[in-house]
Each structure stands twice: as structure tokens, then as C-alpha cells.
Amino acid sequence: MTEFFRQSLSITVKDLRLEMRSKEALNASLSFALVILLLFSFAFDPSSEHTREISGGLLWLVFAFAGVLVLNRSFARELPNDCLEALVASPVSGAALFLGKALANFILLMALELLCLPVFGIFYNVNWTAQFWNLLLVLALATWGLTVIGTTFSALTVNLRLRELMLPVLVYPMMIPALMAAMELTTHLIAGQPLSADLWLWLRLLIGFDIIFTALALALIEVVLVS
Amino acid sequence: MNVVTANGLWKFFGDYPALRDINFEVESGACHAVLGRNGAGKTTLLRILAGLSKATRGDVRILGGDIRHPDTRRRIGILGHGIAIYDELSAIENLRLFARLYGLPHPDRSAQEWLELTGLKHVSDGLVREFSRGMRQRLAIARAFIHTPDVLLLDEPFTALDDRAMAVLQNLLRRELNRGCTVLMSTHQIREAMELATHAVLINRGRLAYAGLRTAEMLSDPNWLYKNYGDS
Numbered sequence: 001m002t003e004f005f006r007q008s009l010s011i012t013v014k015d016l017r018l019e020m021r022s023k024e025a026l027n028a029s030l031s032f033a034l035v036i037l038l039l040f041s042f043a044f045d046p047s048s049e050h051t052r053e054i055s056g057g058l059l060w061l062v063f064a065f066a067g068v069l070v071l072n073r074s075f076a077r078e079l080p081n082d083c084l085e086a087l088v089a090s091p092v093s094g095a096a097l098f099l100g101k102a103l104a105n106f107i108l109l110m111a112l113e114l115l116c117l118p119v120f121g122i123f124y125n126v127n128w129t130a131q132f133w134n135l136l137l138v139l140a141l142a143t144w145g146l147t148v149i150g151t152t153f154s155a156l157t158v159n160l161r162l163r164e165l166m167l168p169v170l171v172y173p174m175m176i177p178a179l180m181a182a183m184e185l186t187t188h189l190i191a192g193q194p195l196s197a198d199l200w201l202w203l204r205l206l207i208g209f210d211i212i213f214t215a216l217a218l219a220l221i222e223v224v225l226v227s
Numbered sequence: 228m229n230v231v232t233a234n235g236l237w238k239f240f241g242d243y244p245a246l247r248d249i250n251f252e253v254e255s256g257a258c259h260a261v262l263g264r265n266g267a268g269k270t271t272l273l274r275i276l277a278g279l280s281k282a283t284r285g286d287v288r289i290l291g292g293d294i295r296h297p298d299t300r301r302r303i304g305i306l307g308h309g310i311a312i313y314d315e316l317s318a319i320e321n322l323r324l325f326a327r328l329y330g331l332p333h334p335d336r337s338a339q340e341w342l343e344l345t346g347l348k349h350v351s352d353g354l355v356r357e358f359s360r361g362m363r364q365r366l367a368i369a370r371a372f373i374h375t376p377d378v379l380l381l382d383e384p385f386t387a388l389d390d391r392a393m394a395v396l397q398n399l400l401r402r403e404l405n406r407g408c409t410v411l412m413s414t415h416q417i418r419e420a421m422e423l424a425t426h427a428v429l430i431n432r433g434r435l436a437y438a439g440l441r442t443a444e445m446l447s448d449p450n451w452l453y454k455n456y457g458d459s
Contacts, residue, residue: 003330010327014316021315021354082309086370089277089305090328091297226281226295 004099007092011100012107018077019108025073026108033066033116041123055124056187060179062120063113064146068168070108071150074101075158084158084225094222102144102151102217109143130192138189141206142182145213149174152217155224174213181205230255230378230409231276236285238271238433245271247433249285253411253426258404260424260441261413262452268433269413270308273382276411277305289378301329304376306384310367314356318347318366321355322373329374341369345395361389368396372403379403381412385419397423417449431458 019025040058044051078084087097121128128135153170157163172179181202188199195203231253238246246268253259263269274280276287278294292299312321319338326334342348345365355363364387371379384396400423404410414420421427427445429437429452437456444451 006330007328010324014313014324017320018313018315080314081311082307083311083313085279085307085309086305086311086325087328089279089300089303090325091301091330092328093297222295226278 004093004096007096008100008103011087011092011097012103015074015077015101015104016107019073019104025070026112029066029069029112030115032069033062033112034119036062036065037116037119037123044124046123046125051124052126052191053187055120055126055190056185057183058124059116059120059186059190060142060183062116063109063143064172064175064179065168066112066116067109067143067146068150068171070112071105071147071154071171072164072167074105074151074154076154076163079158088225094225095218097225098151098155098217098221101154102147105151106144106147109147110140113139113143126190127192128190131189131194134195135186135189138182138185138203138206141203141210142178145178145182145206145209146171146175148210148213148217149178152213152221152224155221178206178209181209228255229253230257230290231411232286232288233272233276234286236272236275236282236287238268238275238280239283245433246275246282249430249433249435251428251435251438253409255409256404256407257425258400258410258423259412259426259428260417260420261411261428261430262415262417262420263413263430264457266432267430269430270382272430273307273380273411273413277303277307277380279307301374302377304371304374304379306367306371306379306381308382310363310370312355312363312366312370315354317352317354318342318358319351321366322369325370326373331374337373341373344399345369346391360387361392364388364392365395368392368399372399375406377408379408379410379412381410381414383414383416384412385414385416393419417452421446421449427452429453429456431456 075084078087117128150171153167157166160166184202185199229252233249233251236246236249237244249272261269275282276289278300287294289299290302319342322338322341323334326337331337342351345368347362347365355366385393388396400410412420421441424441426439427437427441437452
């Protein structure tokens with residue numbers, strides 16, 4: 001078990017190091033997220049109550065669109081020099097490889113989201129810090145869901161020529177339950193409301209989504225990688 | 228003891244049979260040169276043996292175990308068509324990564340040793356993207372050998388090597404064979420391969436045409452096997 005986590009951690013560190021050196025996914029996704037936030041702010045009146053009601057939805061649309069740019073690179077960065085083959089041929093299990101990559105993606109996506117939040121607060125005139133720790137919990141849970149689904153499909157589509165197109169087509173429908181929960185929770189938390197009994201239902205949905213899809217991904221990834 | 232056993236291997240790409248009923252065994256410490264024209268099925272065979280592809284039919288055992296089992300993979304070294312090293316990492320970071328993935332007790336020391344052995348010590352902190360082709364190839368050799376494997380699967384290892392990388396590879400292969408390592412290498416560089424090989428395997432259009440000892444005739448005439456067992 002220790003070896004499993006050590007191998008996963010080596011993959012995570014390697015992926016983060018590669019991304020920090022090339023910055024290709026982070027730069028693209030951050031620029032994209034900021035542009036979309038700016039454009040949405042033109043489309044909706046930031047001072048209206050209606051905009052605040054849909055702010056959670058807007059925010060998660062931005063995170064989902066920009067996040068896919070990060071997830072697309074996850075397995076694609078293994079293609080030059082056939083690095084993926086060396087990883088698959090090594091004693092690293094598919095599950096350890098998946099977990100390592102998912103952790104790296106999670107860290108990158110969380111960084112992206114935390115960088116976007118202040119910009120969102122300014123553009124939409126909202127105080128997103130009122131329920132900061134609860135908001136952070138929701139961000140982490142929903143981002144893990146997005147990461148798990150995205151990393152799995154990134155492995156599945158890595159050898160497709162149209163993988164940049166295929167990944168969002170596959171990921172977004174699968175993400176609907178988690179995105180619905182994240183949007184609902186985020187909207188209320190940004191409005192400064194604490195986690196009520198109704199919101200706990202959505203939070204439980206997020207937790208359940210994460211557990212089910214993490215277990216499924218860990219069980220199936222070996223088949224995906226070898227076939 | 229047989230280190231590699233292939234029983235009735237078939238591989239189809241669509242309707243096309245890339246491998247047709249391949250049966251052969253490799254004894255411990257042997258060096259098999261796998262020969263064949265382009266498209267004969269050499270790479271497909273090595274990919275199946277390496278666990279990178281699944282045979283449509285048939286069974287492969289390596290070191291008596293399932294190739295996809297981590298304990299089996301830990302004892303296999305693979306050098307494929309791609310160099311399988313990261314351009315944005317330094318030479319030492321690449322080797323340290325693979326040393327860790329293979330569970331070596333001292334990743335940093337192993338990485339340093341292999342940089343020394345492949346003559347890359349002076350560029351250990353340089354990013355691979357800044358390396359020449361020959362340096363990248365030597366690093367790929369170090370990556371494949373770093374965990375002292377019991378079985379080496381090499382897919383056209385001599386192709387496009389510069390003279391220095393060629394010498395490094397030949398010396399290391401001799402060293403590994405002396406240690407008792409079993410080697411399977413597909414190649415078009417017959418002369419270089421035959422100097423090291425104890426056995427030869429010839430594949431013609433997915434079929435095994437010859438599998439046996441490397442004879443003196445094969446060493447003196449690199450085309451002997453094609454002339455006597457190859458299809459026209």
C-alpha cells in the first residue's frame with residue numbers, strides 16, 4: 001500500500017513539475033476562464049439580484065469549460081516520446097497512475113479556481129468570502145468529481161485525433177449531477193447562507209458522486225490503459 | 228528454465244492477422260534476435276510480450292507469471308520505438324522518476340550511476356529538450372536498464388543510434404547478458420544483433436518461420452536466415 005501511494009505521489013510531482021515548466025495547460029485555462037468571466041459580466045448586470053441568483057451556475061460553467069483544458073493535457077502530455085508506454089510497462093498499477101494524475105489535475109484545477117474567485121467577486125460585485133470554508137469544501141468536492149471523470153476520459157481519448165473535442169462531449173453529460181449540486185451550493189454560499197438541511201442533501205450528492213466515480217475509475221482504469 | 232513462453236499467439240487488427248499462431252520459448256540467459264521484414268509482426272509480438280497490447284488469442288508467460296502483474300513488470304526492461312523520457316525534465320529527474328516507479332531503494336544513487344555509465348553525468352541537470360539525439364538515446368538506454376531487469380525487451384534498439392550510443396548499448400547488453408539477463412530484441416541491424424544473439428527468430432507475415440540457435444552461417448552472412456527461411 002505504501003508503494004502504491006509512493007508511486008502515485010511520484011506521478012503527481014512529475015505532472016506538476018512538467019506543468020510548471022511548460023505552463024501550457026494552466027496559462028490556457030486561466031486566460032480562458034478570465035475571458036469568459038469578463039464576457040459573462042457584460043452579458044448580465046452585476047448589480048441585479050437575478051445575476052446573484054445565477055452566480056453559482058456562471059462560476060461552475062467557467063470552471064467546467066476551463067477545467068477541461070487542464071484535463072485534456074493530463075494523458076496527452078505522455079504522448080511525446082511514447083512516455084505513456086513506459087509508464088504502462090512499469091510496475092505502476094493503473095490505479096496508482098490514475099490517482100497520481102488525478103491528484104495533479106486536482107491541484108491545478110483548485111489553483112485555477114482560487115485564482116478566478118477574486119476576479120469573479122470584482123466583476124459580479126459579490127462577497128464570496130462570507131462562507132469561505134464551506135465554499136472551499138464545495139469547490140474541493142466538485143473539483144474532485146470533475147477531476148475523476150476528466151482524468152478517466154482523458155485516458156480513454158488519449159489516442160483519438162479529436163480528443164480535444166471528444167473530452168468535453170464525454171465529460172459534461174457525466175458531470176451533470178455534480179455540477180447541479182455544485183451550482184446550487186455555490187449560489188447559496190456566495191449569498192452568505194450557511195449550509196442548511198436542504199443544502200446538506202446536495203452536499204451528500206456531491207460526496208456520493210465522488211465516492212462512486214473514484215471507485216469505478218480505480219477499478220476500470222487498468223482496462224482502459226492496456227486496451 | 229523458460230523465461231518467456233508464448234503459446235498460440237494470434238493478433239488481429241480488424242480482419243488482418245498481424246500474428247498467426249506464434250509459439251516459442253526463451254531460456255534464461257539467452258539472447259534472441261527477432262528478425263523480419265517491415266510489417267512482419269516483430270513490434271506487435273514485442274508489445275504483447277511487454278504487456279502493452281493484448282493478444283487476440285493465445286497465452287504469454289514471462290518469468291512464470293502474468294505479464295500485467297506488477298511483480299513481473301518490475302523484472303522487465305523495455306526499450307521501444309519512442310525514447311520514453313520527458314523533454315521538460317532534466318536527465319537526472321527522468322532517471323530518478325523511473326527509479327522511484329520501479330521501487331529502487333536509492334533512486335538518486337541509481338540515477339547518478341546510470342548517468343555515469345551512459346556518459347551523461349556532465350549534463351545531469353540539463354533539460355532533455357536541449358539534448359542532442361544521441362544523448363537522448365543514451366538516456367533512454369539508462370531509463371530501460373536502471374532497475375537491473377531480468378528480461379530485456381528491445382524493439383529495434385540499434386536504429387538511428389550514433390556511434391557512441393551504439394557502443395554504449397552494445398557494452399551494456401554484453402554486461403547484462405554476462406549477468407544472466409535474458410534479452411529479446413527485434414532488429415534490422417542483423418550484423419550487430421547476431422554478434423550478441425545466442426538464438427534467432429524469424430517472422431514472415433505474422434508466422435514464425437524460424438526459431439532456434441544462432442548458427443555460424445548467420446554470423447558470417449547476415450542474410451542467411453532470409454535466404455533459407457524467408458519468403459520471396
